[in-house]
Amino acid sequence: MVRTEVLKDIKLITEFLHSKYSNGFFIDLGKIVKDEGIYIYYDDYDNAFDGMLVIDEGDYHIHLNTTRGNYPNSSRSRFSLSHELGHYLIGRHHTDMLNGELKPHPSFLKNEQANIYEVEADHFAANLLMPESKFYNACGGRKLSWNLILDLSNKFGTSRLATLIRFSNIIRHELMIIGSQEGIVKWFLSSKDFPKMKHKFERGKKLPTEALANLNIVSISEIHEVDSDDWFVTWGGLSERQMYEQCYFAEAYNQTLTLLWFL
Template identity: 30%
Template sequence: MLTAFNAAHGLDRFPINVGLVAQEYSKSVFPDEPITLVEGKNFTGSFEGALVRNPIKPKEWGIFYNSGLSSKGRINFTLAHELGHYLLHRALVINEISCSKTDMRAWDSEYGKMESEANEFASFLLMPLDDFRAQTKSWKVFRIRDFAALGTRYESSTTATILKWLEITTKRAMVVVSKDGFIDWSWSSKPLLKSGVYFRAKQETIPIPDKSLAAKGPSEISIDGEWLPEGVWADQEEVFETALFSDFHNQTISLLIYPNTPPGYQR
């Protein structure tokens, strides 16, 4: 659908212009209930986006993103998430769905089925798997800066790009988002999870390790990455970390790559 759409509008395959796709696609496929407004909105509070029924013409819809968002990738991901709600959930919506920052990273279906569905939709819309695999296939080292560059290709957020990779990789890897020295949330790849490595940051207060790059602050090493010895991120394993320090909500993102073989398997 998108390939045809982009050809018809003379657009490049990437990045996906979600605002345009939302309006044109809904108008042609659901002409009785189109999306007629895509706009930034000054949300007070913590909302990042919303799908809203037109109060005057209730069959029409608007999708909004937080106009305080400065990154194009975050805006585009938010719009894609709201388009997901429109396509999947609009029949269930009375007036509007408002989505928080937490909703935007809910990949865990236990958190909320509708939110994780909207995120999955956004992820596949912005970063189709065939292209995503082709882009990352030859990578030998996994650093945040390369995911940030991929985020620019797809106009998706760096975090969403890393989460996409964690979904499909055979590596033992994890993203850790921290704030004020404590883990806010983390996500492990399936192979890492299988070897029993994860943080329960929702249940416990977990400080980031003193000797981690995340704790040391921005430097060239945090960009290039470093193998940190046993006892920093893991008791029995070295871990390769790169870290990104974001002004946005003072977040620090660490990408952790663990050895392919968990320690219990070593002979």
């Protein structure tokens, strides 16, 4: 949860920055950093962090770790940089950094953050890169599909996953994503409102036999109407709702990403 006063701060700051530093959907983070006089370093820091903000004699330095994919302008580094800018620009964070309450820390890109400062900085990053009103406009009422997510991530310069999570928070809540490699489940995550059903799959084991990802998907599959019984143990009428499935082969990760959702 984001603290109420921080939430207000985040909304005000990110909307202002977007109006000043974007021409449409894509925000120019380099320009913000330059105007704020922050020093940026892209370097190999092993697996120590994605990003890290350090204050030294009144100067601000943001380190971005290329070993974890944070290259200049990569979608990952844009999120990591926005997260660190959150610590710098959220009033409460900045004050707490100066008084020692918020210590210099390695920030990691994670699906779930436990620390309140990290949750808030991630929320800042999502809002800075994809403000709610712009996100609505960019969607233009189009229905969920991988094509839409890819289009949005190109527009905003964000990763597929960050875009999908933003989509689930702003537009549609009931979705699940499953990453697999050669028919084996590598990871999965679902939005908060996805119906609680027992899975017929688990990490490290085979996908359900009927899964589209078992076929050789080269780029993006068609959208299929599927039976939720193929993936879940259903009860209480949940199986009567129509579930949809679409796969996208992410060449960079050599993984097939399966999207499951309800209308």
